[in-house]
Amino acid sequence: MFQISNQVIANVLYWIRQKRWLLLTIIVGIVLYLLPAPSGMSDLSRPDGAYHTLIIVIMALVLIITEPVPLPAVAMMILILQVVFGIAEPNEVASSFMSDAVFFIMGSLMLAVSIVKQGLDSRLALGIIRLTGNKTWRIAAGFTTICALLSSFIGEHTVTAMMMPVGLILVRSTSSDPKKVAVLASLLLFSIAYGSAMGSIGTPSGGGRNVIMMGYWTEFGHGTVSYLQWMKHAYPMLLIQIPLAVIILLTTFRPKQRVLDTAVRKLKVQVTKGGKMQGREYLAIAVFMGVFLGWVFLGHTIGLGIIALIGVFMYLAFGLVDWSDLNRNTNWGVILLFGAAISIGIQINNTGLAQWIAGGAMDALQFVAGDSPLLQITVAILLSAILTNFLSNAAAVAVIGPIVLNMGGDPIIMGFAAALASAFAYLTVVASPTCMIIHSSGLVKRGDFLKAGGKLFIMSVIVLLLVSQLLWPLF
Amino acid sequence: MKFLLAVGSKEYSEPTLNIGSRIAKAFDADLSVVYVGSKPKEMFAGRVNLALDSMVKWEIYHPGIDVLRWAFDYLNSSGYLESEQVNGFNPENIVQENDRIRMVLQGSYGRKVDLILREGEIIDELRREAQKEDYTLTIIGGSQKRSMAHDLIQYIPTSIFVVKSFDTRRDYRLLLLVDDSKATKRAVRFGATIAANQGMEVDTLTVSKSENFGPGYSRAAKAAGRFLKSKGIPHKQHFLTGDPVDTFVEFASETHLMVMGASSKSPLKKFFLGSKPIKTLEKAAFPILIVK
Numbered sequence: 001m002f003q004i005s006n007q008v009i010a011n012v013l014y015w016i017r018q019k020r021w022l023l024l025t026i027i028v029g030i031v032l033y034l035l036p037a038p039s040g041m042s043d044l045s046r047p048d049g050a051y052h053t054l055i056i057v058i059m060a061l062v063l064i065i066t067e068p069v070p071l072p073a074v075a076m077m078i079l080i081l082q083v084v085f086g087i088a089e090p091n092e093v094a095s096s097f098m099s100d101a102v103f104f105i106m107g108s109l110m111l112a113v114s115i116v117k118q119g120l121d122s123r124l125a126l127g128i129i130r131l132t133g134n135k136t137w138r139i140a141a142g143f144t145t146i147c148a149l150l151s152s153f154i155g156e157h158t159v160t161a162m163m164m165p166v167g168l169i170l171v172r173s174t175s176s177d178p179k180k181v182a183v184l185a186s187l188l189l190f191s192i193a194y195g196s197a198m199g200s201i202g203t204p205s206g207g208g209r210n211v212i213m214m215g216y217w218t219e220f221g222h223g224t225v226s227y228l229q230w231m232k233h234a235y236p237m238l239l240i241q242i243p244l245a246v247i248i249l250l251t252t253f254r255p256k257q258r259v260l261d262t263a264v265r266k267l268k269v270q271v272t273k274g275g276k277m278q279g280r281e282y283l284a285i286a287v288f289m290g291v292f293l294g295w296v297f298l299g300h301t302i303g304l305g306i307i308a309l310i311g312v313f314m315y316l317a318f319g320l321v322d323w324s325d326l327n328r329n330t331n332w333g334v335i336l337l338f339g340a341a342i343s344i345g346i347q348i349n350n351t352g353l354a355q356w357i358a359g360g361a362m363d364a365l366q367f368v369a370g371d372s373p374l375l376q377i378t379v380a381i382l383l384s385a386i387l388t389n390f391l392s393n394a395a396a397v398a399v400i401g402p403i404v405l406n407m408g409g410d411p412i413i414m415g416f417a418a419a420l421a422s423a424f425a426y427l428t429v430v431a432s433p434t435c436m437i438i439h440s441s442g443l444v445k446r447g448d449f450l451k452a453g454g455k456l457f458i459m460s461v462i463v464l465l466l467v468s469q470l471l472w473p474l475f
Numbered sequence: 476m477k478f479l480l481a482v483g484s485k486e487y488s489e490p491t492l493n494i495g496s497r498i499a500k501a502f503d504a505d506l507s508v509v510y511v512g513s514k515p516k517e518m519f520a521g522r523v524n525l526a527l528d529s530m531v532k533w534e535i536y537h538p539g540i541d542v543l544r545w546a547f548d549y550l551n552s553s554g555y556l557e558s559e560q561v562n563g564f565n566p567e568n569i570v571q572e573n574d575r576i577r578m579v580l581q582g583s584y585g586r587k588v589d590l591i592l593r594e595g596e597i598i599d600e601l602r603r604e605a606q607k608e609d610y611t612l613t614i615i616g617g618s619q620k621r622s623m624a625h626d627l628i629q630y631i632p633t634s635i636f637v638v639k640s641f642d643t644r645r646d647y648r649l650l651l652l653v654d655d656s657k658a659t660k661r662a663v664r665f666g667a668t669i670a671a672n673q674g675m676e677v678d679t680l681t682v683s684k685s686e687n688f689g690p691g692y693s694r695a696a697k698a699a700g701r702f703l704k705s706k707g708i709p710h711k712q713h714f715l716t717g718d719p720v721d722t723f724v725e726f727a728s729e730t731h732l733m734v735m736g737a738s739s740k741s742p743l744k745k746f747f748l749g750s751k752p753i754k755t756l757e758k759a760a761f762p763i764l765i766v767k
Contacts, residue, residue, distance in 0.1 A: 011741040014630050018599065064518070071517050110523065116529050157519075161526035165533040172535070272535075329528070331521030392518045433519040437526040440515060442538030 021066035029059045035084075040360065044352035052085035053353045056344060063339070064207035065390055071333040072446060075340035087347050096343040100213040100303035105208040105394065106335045111291070112158040113329040114315040119282040121162035122271040124150075127258025128166075134264040135325060136184070136257055140191045141246045143167065147244050152235070153292060154203025157433040159196040162201030164437060167192050169270065171443065172455040173263035178234055178443060184255035185443040190452050191249055193434040194426060198241050198460070200393075201234045201420045202302055203227060205295050209397035212306050216401045222351055222411040225305075227296045232475060234418050239468045244459050252452045281319060285316045334392075342396035347400035359407040375411050375469050377417050381461055382405040388432040394420040424460045426453030477608060478503035479633065481511065481601060481615040485545045488616055490641035492546060494732075494762065495614040496555050497588075497715040498636070501672030502740050504611070506555075506582065508546045509604055512539040516595040531582040543578070543590040554634050557581035574603065581613060589734045597624045605633050612636060612764075624756035628765060629745055630738070634665070638755060640729070647762075649677045650731040652723060653699045655691030658736025662766040663699045666734035669764075670708050677703055677710035680726055722752040737767040 013030050037051035037059065044050050056078055063074045082093045124146075130209035132142035151159040167188040175181045200206035204214060204227055217390065291311035295304055315321045348354045365375055383404065388396040395420055404418040405411045428449055429439045437445055482488040492508070499506040513594040515523040527537060547564040550556050557580070575593045576689050582588040593600040605613060609635045617639030627635050651666045655660055663726045681688065681696045696712060703710045715722050729734055738750035745753065754763045 013742055013746055014602070019627075019631070032531065067517055084521075085724055112522070113525060116525055119532065121529065157522040157525070161522070161529045165530045165535055168530065168535050169533060316612055329521055329525045334518060334521065337518075395518070430516050432520075433522040436515045436519045436523050440523050440527060440538070442541070 001223070010208065010435050012129060016258030019068050021062065022068040025059050025062045025068075028062075029055055029352040032058070039073055039184070039216065040350075040395055041356055044356060046351045048354040049085075049087045049347070049351035050356055052081075052087055053344065053347045053351050056081045056085070056087075057353075060344070061391070064331075064395065074123075075336040078168060078344050080207050083345060087351065093343060096346045097217055097339040099342060100305040101208070101211045101338075103303065103305025103334065104211040104306075104308050105338050106330075107305055107312055108155055108205065109330045109335070110206060111288075111308055111315075112155055112161070112314040114312060114321040115154060115158055115284070115288065116161050117238070117321050117325055118281060120281060120284070121165060123277065125166040125169075125268065126468060129264055129267060134259055134261045136255060136260055137250055138250060139170070139260060139264075140187050143188060143191035144195035144246050144249065145242055147192050148202075148238060148245075151196040151199035152206045152238060153205060154288070156196040156200040157437065159199070160192055160434040160437045163192045163196075166443065168441060168443075169267050170260055170263040171331070171468040173266040174257055174260060175434070181257070181329070182256070182443070183253050184257050184260075185441075185446050186445075186452075187249060187442060188252065188450070189251035189438040189444055191246075191429045193438045194245055194249065194452070194456055195242075196434050197227070197423055197425060197432055198245060198438055199238060202231065202238045203234070203295075204230050204299070205292070205308075207393060207423070208338065210419055212338075212345075212394060212397050213401055213415045214304075215342065216345065216405060217412065217415055220402070220405060222415070224300065224348045225412065227299045233472060234420060236471055237463060240463050240467070241460060244463070245456055246385075248455045248459060249452060252455065253448075272361065282321050283316070283318060287311060288318070289317070290314070338398065341395050345398045345402050348399070349406070352410060354402035354406040354431050357403045358408070361403075362407060368468045374465075374469065376407050376409045376416065376467065380407060380414050380417045381421040381464055383466075384418040385424040385457065385461060388422040388425045389427045391421045393432065394427055396422045400428075413468060413472055416472070418462065420464055424457050426456045428453075476502050476611045478502070478506050479502045479608075479610045479613045480506060480508050481597070482508055482542055482546055482611070482738070483510075483616055485542060488542075488546075488745070489549070490643055491614060491616040491641045494638055494641055495636070496550060496553065498612075498614070498645055498669055499603040499675060500555065501669050502611075503586065504540075505589075507591055507604070507608070507610070508543065508550075508658070509591040509593060509601070510539045510542045510546075511597045511600045512537065512592065512594045514596075516766075519718040522577065537592065539592040539594075540566055540569070543592060547590060550582075555582060555586075557583050590762070592699055597625075597632055602632070605631055608703065611630060619758055625749070626751050628753050628756065629742060633698065633765075634764065636762070637759075638762050640760050641732075641762050643659045643729060643740050647673075647730055647732045649675045650675055650727055650733045651679045651699065652733065652735035653679050653681045653692075653696050654719075654736075655689070655695045656736050656739055658739065658766055659695055659699070660736075662734050662736040663702055664763075665766045666762070667706050667708055669701055669732075669734070670703075671706055675732070677708055678731070679703070679710060680715065680723065681710045681713070682715050682717060682722045684719070686716055708756070719751055720758065723751075723755050724758045725758070729733060729761060732758065733761060733763055734761040735765055737765050 032055045037047050040049050041047040060074055060078050064301050079093055083090050128142050129147050132138040147159050171181050171185045204210040213226055282403040384400050400418055404414050429446055431433050478499045523673055544564045569576050577589050578590040580588040612634045613631050614636045649666050649670045679699050681692050702711055738752055740750050
């Protein structure tokens, strides 16, 4: 008689424990598939396609948040189900998977590795300290400002990766007892993280989700937005946010240490050990400046993604970075996932699902606030801002983008609102890579994210609403 | 023999490291001290690792390395490590392996000591570590989470020692739970070795639901008594009636360290109905060692 050993049973039970969210997702997916589409979808051109797309989105969101399977598996599921559910033909799915936005995400992740590996962080640290001096509030303000301005060009996690050691050195040089410097650590690390997060809206190259939105505008026939046009809309908001964020951080975290002269002195000694800038470092900066100018002047014609890849090629060709470093530090699974997310985003639009969700949301809210552009933009901002605290900002825009562009109003304005709001990932440890990076230091508590991030979130929503109503109509 | 000892933080793990290293010494066992840190979400893992790599250039290491450094200093100062570790804890000696980083040290009297850093969910990582090397015992501090008891006993393939409310300044007595299960014999041997090495007196406790103690129980209790006597371990035997788990917990005092055998129930029954060790561990406010 066939008997199953206790070891096998124990292994099966363990597998069920580890994969319970996967099993639940599959069961929910099957149940939803067997149910009829909601009646409101019958008016759409492809009601079955829209409903099946909705099922894929629900399944994918649950799997991305709970992570029972690796992200590439979720990406594959999205692609597979589009074909299996008859939403799109295989070649259509394949062609929507790879786009300039995906090239940009790939290129920017690799550029981040290339830049961080140059060791320019010590030069940056020296420059900042020379500007800010040794008063704690000035250092915090300097970190917030410089991180915001830099990340608008090179991305938030690149800047946080470079600046975090600087912040940690200042903290550790003040006292080796973590309890004595807990508040100082929170102030400096949140200045770095939140400054970097805010700044990523400033230019298209600040974040992959900016390029995803630009791709949607083009794909759905809403026109194109150039690098400089993006800056015109986003930079005023950033410049308003920076001083307000500094005030919020300084009032939330009030360390006892008002002056960090010992820590600053030790930092200066440490960074000057590196000696003068070498030719390699000048070359690395020159390559990046070339990439930046390419984005500004050629982005429109050859695509931001291709230019990012040119930059990576140059770093590799000049031997400024090894392929092994790029390979190790580039999360290829994330690139696959973003490709799949953009692919399903296109189907969200093409099947009419975006229109159904957008229409339903606006109909529901009309009872509260009537049919107003302000309501439309507020919903777009809040949807994006809340979702980004649970998903990555790029995934949030990939899913929300098509919905927001169908909510009514000017799609360019609505798209900007959603894309900029996706930067408001301040509330939780898992909200963004910058939050995870500073949390990995072991010096910031989970509660601090809500304490400072909550205020920053409210401020950012208000500023974005004001900018969208008072400034953007002038352009 | 090889023991796996999980530490969580410098603040709370001293009792675990104290009693864990003493028990490893009693068995002349190799010891692996593991710190399981939280893992970044896969979406951001590459970028977090980039930041951590960038910190290494500034000689700022993963916070888990700090905990391992503290564990190293503790073991060194308690004489557990070879006296020639003159260079102290050196992060340069850490080796990156597939799913963990590890530092190999020389323990005193030829024992081997590893310091290991893993990232992920604690049960998952301890299970992986336990399956990677042939560990006999996993030692871990107490947890507020009720489900931890079930997960530890059900999914970690080694004996489990949960160090709850252990006071390093207190003199403990060993409380050995004796019944007619197969695991009791192993528990008695294990407990006797600890008691003999640590100079602990022993209480044995046999609990029956009814007044009638079956022949299996009597045989087991006599065998345990004979074994303890042969080892010269002072002991008292107790026979009580009542619900076993409630009686175990009521009898144990704050100076007891409990040792019991694992349940022989199938994993499915344990999953749905629990077991005496699982329920005892959930209710216990004292250190408890479950021998598989």
